[in-house]
Amino acid sequence: MKLFFTFLASSFLFLYASFDIHSIKANFTQTITNEQNSTIKYSGKFYAKSDNKALWIYQKPIKKELYFLDGKVVIIEPELEQAIFSRAKKLPKILNILKNAKKEKDRLIAKCCDTTYTIKIKDNKIISVSYKDKVGNNVKIIFFNEETNLIIDDEIFRYKIPKDYDILQN
Numbered sequence: 001m002k003l004f005f006t007f008l009a010s011s012f013l014f015l016y017a018s019f020d021i022h023s024i025k026a027n028f029t030q031t032i033t034n035e036q037n038s039t040i041k042y043s044g045k046f047y048a049k050s051d052n053k054a055l056w057i058y059q060k061p062i063k064k065e066l067y068f069l070d071g072k073v074v075i076i077e078p079e080l081e082q083a084i085f086s087r088a089k090k091l092p093k094i095l096n097i098l099k100n101a102k103k104e105k106d107r108l109i110a111k112c113c114d115t116t117y118t119i120k121i122k123d124n125k126i127i128s129v130s131y132k133d134k135v136g137n138n139v140k141i142i143f144f145n146e147e148t149n150l151i152i153d154d155e156i157f158r159y160k161i162p163k164d165y166d167i168l169q170n
Helices: 002-014 094-100
Strands: 023-033 039-049 052-060 064-070 072-079 084-085 100-103 108-111 115-122 126-130 138-148 165-168
Touching: none
Parallel strands: 084 165
Antiparallel strands: 023 039, 023 138, 039 052, 052 064, 064 072, 072 084, 100 108, 108 115, 115 126, 126 138
């Protein structure tokens, strides 16, 4: 789970590495393929602001919301009726990514937290982020219907936990 947090946070920060982006809203599909070539595909919506706020709303195949707020991660899992609170201690910093990202034709290559990320770009938009995680899975996130530098109300980043949910600290 911590590897997943690190990726999500770092992919959020990569969006700001080489572009003048202050906010982003996009749909995404995330495909994870393990070493046995078994694949799972997720889809949803992504929101982020340059003040270290991000929200991943997973809609399929399961519903889940991941909030990143100044080093705190909150995961709300409706199917399990639980909310998980965690501190993300090893999140990459924007300035480190700026120093490490190398532009190669239509993509950026960056190494962070012992992982190499390939970020494909086109017309100053993020098309996809690909990497191999620490357990050998190939991960690819494709962004579409991307809108940048729009006004995103901070209210979207306020999580709401139903009263009957279990609260877990990680």
